[in-house]
Amino acid sequence: MILVLKKGLDQRRIDDVRERLQQLGLASESAQGFDHMLVIVAGDASTMPAHLFTQIEGVQKVINVSARCPLVLSTTGDNFALAGQATGLVSELPLIIAGPCSVESEEQILETAQAVKQAGAHALRGGAFKPRTNPYDFRGLGDQALVFLANAGRLTGLPVVSEVMSAEQLGRAHDYIDVFQVGARNMYNYELLKELGQTRKPILLKRAMSATIDEFLQAAEYILLEGNLQVILCERGIRTFETRTRNTLDLNAVALLKTLTKLPVIVDPSHGTGRSNLVRPLANAAIACGADGLMIETHCRPATSISDADQAVTPDQLGEIISQVKAIARLLQPQASSSAPPAVQPEQKVLIRQH
């Protein structure tokens, strides 16, 4: 349960609200929402009569969260704009993030950055630290890649997205990377999510291979609970019995998430299919069912890619995909894709601040 407080309450009166809750046997935390202070009531208060809470002085509204991730479900405003403004991600929708699976060399990432920008992408992805099922596979160039990425980003003006897998890597990457990616293998790594919640950069959170939608939202909740609202949800395919594709893209999830949360939802058709010839039709499908953007593995010479060569498209193919998905987006939401997102006021940047 979340209590939305009236505007302008000072700290003493907020404390009064929490003291009243304590008398009811309920622990609580206060948090800074967009416009109002919030008091998050711990434990299950759903069986207690609502008027107990509405009558507390200073309480404007009671949000009864039956679901398990109240912050994710109740966030107000346009979080995508929020996430985007900080990084320059959102100039128009659908948002396109493109780049190679791994940063392979300084030349490669710069060449790719220029090519995907030319093709219409808004941000550059590239792996510096690579999670590999097989420990003998190439694990990425690490710190070197961070420098290459930052340079490519600076030279092209594209914000850069890259994965970190531990607090220690986060520390090393912090000053080079604009958006931190949580890979599918680490969606349940709650210690990492808490660390990322402490930063103030956008987090691109990938759904785990067999996660339910509720688990996905709860992972996002971990980040929001630490005060970082800028979470972008990314559907990247689930594990199924199918062997002809690497994963099975779950577009039900996308359409459903858009009804549940205002967090932006993007789709990775590259991992979602594992086959470059399926990227375009699934990218179309993703946008057609309401996704806010796409992350597409792009390589100037896919056949030579160190990792995930089968699923990378060329910059030319990326350009065709972008052109087609833009047309679909225009068709379905004429107003949404033509204009910039609503401006976000600086003071709204932090939804929740822990006390």
Place this chain on the structure above:
Amino acid sequence: MILVLKKGLDQRRIDDVRERLQQLGLASESAQGFDHMLVIVAGDASTMPAHLFTQIEGVQKVINVSARCPLVLSTTGDNFALAGQATGLVSELPLIIAGPCSVESEEQILETAQAVKQAGAHALRGGAFKPRTNPYDFRGLGDQALVFLANAGRLTGLPVVSEVMSAEQLGRAHDYIDVFQVGARNMYNYELLKELGQTRKPILLKRAMSATIDEFLQAAEYILLEGNLQVILCERGIRTFETRTRNTLDLNAVALLKTLTKLPVIVDPSHGTGRSNLVRPLANAAIACGADGLMIETHCRPATSISDADQAVTPDQLGEIISQVKAIARLLQPQASSSAPPAVQPEQKVLIRQH
């Protein structure tokens, strides 16, 4: 392996080809293709040198089928047109099949037929025999429903699609129904598939809940092997760990199937999601990734539906969906949706005739 014979070979020369194969230790069957006689080589001949086969007199071409369903993969021509012409299904693409889960009464199915026709549907669906997990649930009106369906079809000019679950039901339904549906629970019911292969009406084959794409194609192969080429593949959602939706629509499968076979591929977003508010976005997605059509549960008063009430849309909503998917189809394939499919000559109706 399939040998495509030269045109105009008489039976004796066909027998010579098969005798030559027997000398190589290979059993075979002959079959009538669209334009050419085919000889289907049993067993695995893929390790034998190709010239052994190309040198056989009368052989024009060798199709090396590594996959396990040579007929499904090698069918030529536009099977959809073929399936459609016989029933009036295909006047334009995407094909829209709509109607209630179950036929509930004569009035209900006629009212619905008129409403879905008005909304732009090309065919009417309605369950007469209902497969129910729970034996105590409503199992359909049976024979009575067949009469109601046939009447509604006749009065509106819409071909009717309905499920049969056994040879015995097929016999009862044969003269009332234009397209026989195989439900997801019966995709592995090979005895039923063989019976349906003996008919000359189109078969709408739904994918089983956990079937791989290869198993789906092999089920279609059972029907084609009996001489009935008119198979429409229908993706209707797979079982996953998700509990917020009834099934998980697998659009990877749709895009992949379109690269593997010329059989038409349609999508059922109603069962694929189980939630009426997700039908529209997933219908859009299905067409955006290349599906040839949609099957959408439609009910004039969804809340009163005897079965599957949660997933039915109203005729008005159907109309909006049809309008949107047509726009997407036009955008992606301007030429395909505006014109009628190519004419099919009567003699091409049977691809394969067993000998």
Place this chain on the structure above:
Amino acid sequence: MILVLKKGLDQRRIDDVRERLQQLGLASESAQGFDHMLVIVAGDASTMPAHLFTQIEGVQKVINVSARCPLVLSTTGDNFALAGQATGLVSELPLIIAGPCSVESEEQILETAQAVKQAGAHALRGGAFKPRTNPYDFRGLGDQALVFLANAGRLTGLPVVSEVMSAEQLGRAHDYIDVFQVGARNMYNYELLKELGQTRKPILLKRAMSATIDEFLQAAEYILLEGNLQVILCERGIRTFETRTRNTLDLNAVALLKTLTKLPVIVDPSHGTGRSNLVRPLANAAIACGADGLMIETHCRPATSISDADQAVTPDQLGEIISQVKAIARLLQPQASSSAPPAVQPEQKVLIRQH
């Protein structure tokens, strides 16, 4: 909801009970239970006050079935003994059914029958009609195999178990086969289940590849509802993401089923693993968690088996498995395995007779 009537009610008084239900707005069916007539109340009566039913004259007890398969859950008595007595299946527990995947020749099935009997098996399995995913694979010897099986059964005294896939095959097999098997692919084939419910021979019902336990029980309910109580449930592995084994044996299901129903539960570790070297440990595990028996694919020369060669054990290996599982059964239930099951009176053979 099921009403258990007092003993000795005549038809008129049974009708009175049902008429009273009708006045309450509830349809019903009467059925013959072991000792009492039953009245099965259709629809959901769980929200109505219980006394409405207990007060009806002639009603002894009300069974409130929250689950969806009241007959399966409420069957009383020892159904396994019942199933076994009719066929000679149950002379001791654990029950062992063994034999080849397919009947390949008269000599093969007779040699195998003698060998598995020698090894300690109680019944002979062998496929006459084979469901094959790939239509080009060997589909069984059909009618010929039925004759071979019946002969092998007669000569060795072993009852024979074989699969049928349609009403038509059931008719052909009826006089040759002692226990009809429903394969995993046909567990959802409700028309077949209803046909088998009309027979009075035991049915060995295999769980479908991705079926939940409730769906498994509901499939059994279809058979019981037609009046055939003699259903043996068989866990044979579920589909998972694992590729090193053919299926994943689900022994949770076995332990759980033993808490839910008195229907006998056996396990097929051959299909459950797909690897002959895993059959013995999983057979041990199955009996250790409470399974009533095993079905084990056995071939005198596994390497030459036409189908499923990788999972067949030799008669010698079968003998070792039987010896070990008997020791485990003795250890866990000293009394259960040493003595014959309780005698069953002939008049108890039919639990439910439809009216």
Place this chain on the structure above:
Amino acid sequence: MILVLKKGLDQRRIDDVRERLQQLGLASESAQGFDHMLVIVAGDASTMPAHLFTQIEGVQKVINVSARCPLVLSTTGDNFALAGQATGLVSELPLIIAGPCSVESEEQILETAQAVKQAGAHALRGGAFKPRTNPYDFRGLGDQALVFLANAGRLTGLPVVSEVMSAEQLGRAHDYIDVFQVGARNMYNYELLKELGQTRKPILLKRAMSATIDEFLQAAEYILLEGNLQVILCERGIRTFETRTRNTLDLNAVALLKTLTKLPVIVDPSHGTGRSNLVRPLANAAIACGADGLMIETHCRPATSISDADQAVTPDQLGEIISQVKAIARLLQPQASSSAPPAVQPEQKVLIRQH
């Protein structure tokens, strides 16, 4: 590919071997095996002729690892004894680890430790840091719990097992905990695995919810590659479509793992079923198919357990389970369970030391 070197080679001659590999275009690492130095060849050398390697001076044997986790598959010796000796875990088989889901208080963990020791357990488990899907659930007592656990271990003489989820938690727990557990959610957390590989305490590695067996082994490989050989594999149930149980215990995996690796394999029937009444039958099954031990959630008053109350057994029930599984183990491997494992020489403790 792994080259086993002849005994007694000095560093210079080891370097010569690696230099020769470099001339062949192959990178390599050297590692200390039980009795021999090993050279691990990076990349795929499987297509190069074997004699290229056997002819290198100093090479005694070439292990051609087609699988992806050579260390896990090729470890020699009795790793279980090794893991056990360091901690006192292994006094007899099957190994029993028992205790509550969470450490709730000093009294609770001490009372439980005494009770499970009395019941026959060899080690105490208890959660200090709890990974929770729902961020609002109890996350464990943290540092306080570590102290309580260490005390309970010291007072009862039981080694203690507890989960850590990050390098930071590992640092805090290091001096209090004897065996570090990797939870199912962190099996893919390779950064954590590498940290644990740097320690010299045994690691209890739980399989992820939907991991394949190869992925499970590769996770273990990450730990071994850092030089920590003492990995205990723990099957704890996989995610399936079943909703009546929390997970589905995969005993195929146990039997298969015992054929693939010498790492010890234990089973957690508590998480594997999620229902306390299924723990005993599945514990029996686990030991019957070859598991080396069990981890069983035990609580003195299960109904009051803060977490996972449904799956905890009482110490009395634990005693019965231990008695039964010991009898099964004796029955199946009379020699294995009656005697202590073979002594391990101190110098063998580290299989692999990175250079």
